[in-house]
Amino acid sequence: MAIAQPPATPRFAGSIRLAARQFPRHRAAMVGLVCLVLLCLAAAFAPLIAPFDPVQIKLSAKLRPPSLEHLLGTDHFGRDVFSRLLYGGRTSLSVGLLVVAFAFVLGVPLGLASGYFGGRTDNLLMRLVDAFLTFPPLLLAVALVGLLGPDIQNVMLALGVVQAPVLARMVRGSTLAVREEVYVTAARALGAGPGRIVVSHLLRNVVSPIVVQLTVVFAAAVVAEASLSFLGFGTQPPQPSWGRDMSEARRFLGDAPWMFLGPTGAIMLCVLSINFLGDGLRDALDPRAWRTRRTVAAEER
Amino acid sequence: MWHYLGRRLIQVPLVLLVVSLMTFLITRATPGDPVQIMLGMQTSQEAADAMRAEFNLDRPLPEQYFLWVAKVATGDLGRSIRLNDTVTSLLAERFPVSLQLALAAMLFALAVSIPLGVLAALRRNTWIDYLCTGYTVLGFAVPNFGLALILIYIFSIKLDWLPITGIGSMEAAAGGWWSYIAPFIVPAIALGTLQTAMLTRLLRSSMIDILSQDYIRTARAKGLLPATVVIVHALKNAMIPFVTMATVQFGYMIGIQVTIEYIFAVPGMGSAILNAVVTRDFPVIQGFTLVIAAFFLFANIMADLLYAVLDPRIRY
């Protein structure tokens, strides 16, 4: 048997490669990933795909039920619902992504610091986080956006502010748990310094709950953006937005159910695929859940 | 335990103080002048100044804050700028409505999640379990306002079984118990579905976990009847995290009703805050937020206490 060359330094690349090999085994997660990628592509190339201009009013064609021409029907201004969904996805998905980025940049270092240093730092940071978490998230976002002015940047900012403490708290919890593991004590006994312990032991083991939590943040942000727009605090008309369009569909519930079913379906599809993706990542990132041919062989020897 | 309760209760005003400072800063640091919105552009400078003086809006920010906190400490939440009423009397109108809706939603969540969670755990990997998993997955994915529209479409428009509005209205209150309850049904389901999914998933997984514990094997080794094993030995343990989670979620419910209140025209706390935000009605925003935060905090303390009552191992 050929002797494998051992890796030169402790590194992530190897484990990421292995994780990437694991991921496709998770069928629901693959479906989620494919759906999400398709949604992103559809949003990104909306101008190419959309059969109609999403904002052009054509009253002669108003409230048409789904047909070959208008796949998901038209709204009360005769605008094509399908085209509006494609453009609306741009808002939802970009808000989701930016909120994830914002929450990550703010929440992860806060949570890590709090969990690793403990003591007074932890106490102070966590009381602040507690105060944030005492607000119902949507109301906090409504207040922020309502007061700052309904504008997409403000929506992102507000949702980021809402989600960062949630992430920070979770990261802190995971860090605290990992800090107590015997292998961290073992690393200290080997003479590992704080830097090495944080990077190769703490971070390495909290990465997967963080990644999974980020998918949760993404889903929450998409729903929250829709809720804000629904309430009239997000995207302003005539710009297409899933939440906003549902709000308008409300007036035509009995006559044009396709108007609200389209955006509702889009939000659900988006959230579902993110949730599936998150579940798959959770398994793919945990070596204990990996089932390689090698493992099976070892057990059967 | 009383000692622990005391310590937790002492923390409440502290957290509320931080909350109050945050709401104050958010309201004041953002653009928009309540007086201008109230009186309109054409109003005279004197009238505007008089109004600012009435609501202390002409004082420096720290002074405004301390004046407000001092009043809150005496139980006075101030007067609404927009509506000719005190914040406390507005609360007295709005809070019971929100509380009723929250209770209705929670009842729905409990009624569905307890049987579903237990059944799914007992019939693991059968169609019942898959059905339950499918339900929770959808419950997590559907936004409550989307679900509300779907339910209205089905039950109010197509079937015409249930009214869309009417919570907190005079006619509903006057027309007997069914006309009182009926308007709650659709909003409660729309509001409670997410909690249903959450609680079902929790109960299912904790039941599965507990059913694999050694003490369940002991109970079976004693020859106890299956019903005894499930109800006395398993459910009692599984209920500990469930009840805690349900209580915390109940604490959250008042604050997450805003979209539902908006759709069903419910005169509750959420829609009041929504209006207050639009009109920059600072005293209302501050007062209502404080009450919602306090409600949430007390629900959390309640959850901790329930935990201690249910689990003999916990002694604070």
Next chain:
Amino acid sequence: MTALLQVDDLRVHFGPVGAPGTVKAVDGISFSVERGRTLGLVGESGCGKSTTGYAILQLVPPTTGRVLYGGTDLCRADSGTLRRLRRKLQIIFQDAHASLNPRMPIGDLVGEALDIHGLHKGRARAGRIHELLDLVGLAGHLIERYPHELSGGQAQRVAICRALAVEPELIVCDEPVSALDVSIQAQIVNLLQDLQERLGLTYIFISHDLSVVRHMSDQVAVMYLGKIVEMAGKDEIYARPAHPYTKALMSAIPVPDPDSEAQRQRIILAGDLPNPANPPSGCRFRTRCPIAIDACAATDPPPHAMSATHWAKCIRLEEGS
């Protein structure tokens, strides 16, 4: 021969110092270990033997006392010195799987130990890892495996391998075989003995199992509720246990032989271990001791020497002599 490690009046107290709730996990123990020898530290759960091991390595901060290693007091060493000295003092844990980072393959786990102390850099590193795996009897292809893919015995070998990577002089073995099956336990015990002979290692072997300790140790210390109650060379303590606790402990250990089992006089101790936060006054063993007298409650018994290398803390020993 001089002592490689000397522990003086080591105490580890948890909780508020001096307050009634303080748990005196380790309460004033002293011993020394000579180079190339093994000290067995035995006692039942809660006696403080593992805490002693942790405190020697400064993995829990000792409350007072000294741990002298080659002239340096580890309790007072600054963090840089301590980290350098960690190379010389290693530990292996009871739960080998828990002591290995689940997200690191075996090669990285062993390699990390080399990296920390800058040993065998570059090209030599891979060769050294293979050499070390070979030393503990593991096949080279395991290098890419993750800890969860290993059996309990293999995981403990990896842990030993990692400890050896930094070329230590002393290894604290904290119940290294008690989670393993008998046949695997014997493999690990033999491995540890082979390594000691080949590399001249010094061990502090912590265990609750007196029969394993008998195989491993040169010297044995018996702990009860944070104190060493008896200490002697292996042959002496097993042939002539002096302290009533040691006697009871030995008699409680069953022997795989029905004939000798039938003849043995078993001392059954009454009751349970007292609460360590509120230990009995005087001799801590007196509440369960079959030969306790009133005087036992009065004073903490001083060590009574049976020979130059054998002492026990029991006032009843004075009467006999």
Next chain:
Amino acid sequence: MPLLAVRNLRTRFATDRGTVRAVDGVSFDLAEGEVLGLVGESGSGKSVTALSIMRLVPEPPGRVTADSMSFDGTDLLRLTEAQAREVRGASMAMVFQDPMRSLNPVLSIGRQLVEVLQRHQKLGRQAARRRAIELLEMVGIPLADKRLAAYPHQFSGGMRQRVMIAIALSCNPRLLIADEATTALDVTIQAQIVDLVKRLTRERGTSVIWISHDLGVVANLCDRVNVMYAGRIVESAPIRDLFQRPSHGYTLGLLGSTPRIDGPALRRLSPIDGLPPNLIDPLPLCPFLPRCRVSVAACRERAPDRRDLGHEHWATCFAELGPRAP
């Protein structure tokens, strides 16, 4: 007629990696009042054997079959689940390894004792309570009437195991199965518990199956021993015979691996090399062959049959092993 007669018991578990043959053709008898040891390492199938007898193997994923498994004249495998419940806890009881996890943490000790008395002996609340106090006193728990309201976490490990024994013996079972009942306890507490079980079962003439990996405890307690490896009984003998004349490579290996506190201080143990057996695709040969030190040519050709060595002693081993050197 033996109290328990097991013939060709097989218990398998379906896993996603294949069928695990946890128990693979086990046969033995247990006489009235006999104390039988079941010895082996983890994965040898001794606990699963016990659970199969108790009808406690979850099916699926488990599947229990046997030619027969008669207990006191009835075939346990033919009982309906409802009939099996009448036997469990009443005429056949079990004590498990970890007393902390085997007692329900949210129910009081009294409740857990009383419920089994009410279930099988149809006692009223007061009568069951009085009996529960007697039982706790019998297993040596002081102030029993005050301890009924206590919860398991308020007891020490040894006390918890005493409670488990009280529960098991509460309905005067004819068979007590103790599955590693002292493994989680300290040695001084283990000595107390072994002493207690020995005394109580002798007094009542209860038959005992004592499952353990510790040859020492077995030597102290049992009349007869079955040694298990890879789901099979590889050797069965009266207790003294087994230690004087171990006749299977595995038994020999186990004795060589076990450190002893008596006798001359050996510096070296003679361990069993290699890894535990694979239960998914077992060799058609002796399962111990890959680790065996005394294997002979025949071992590599066919599976060994049961070889009778006289004095109710048999082993499934080709090697001719003489009496063990003292």
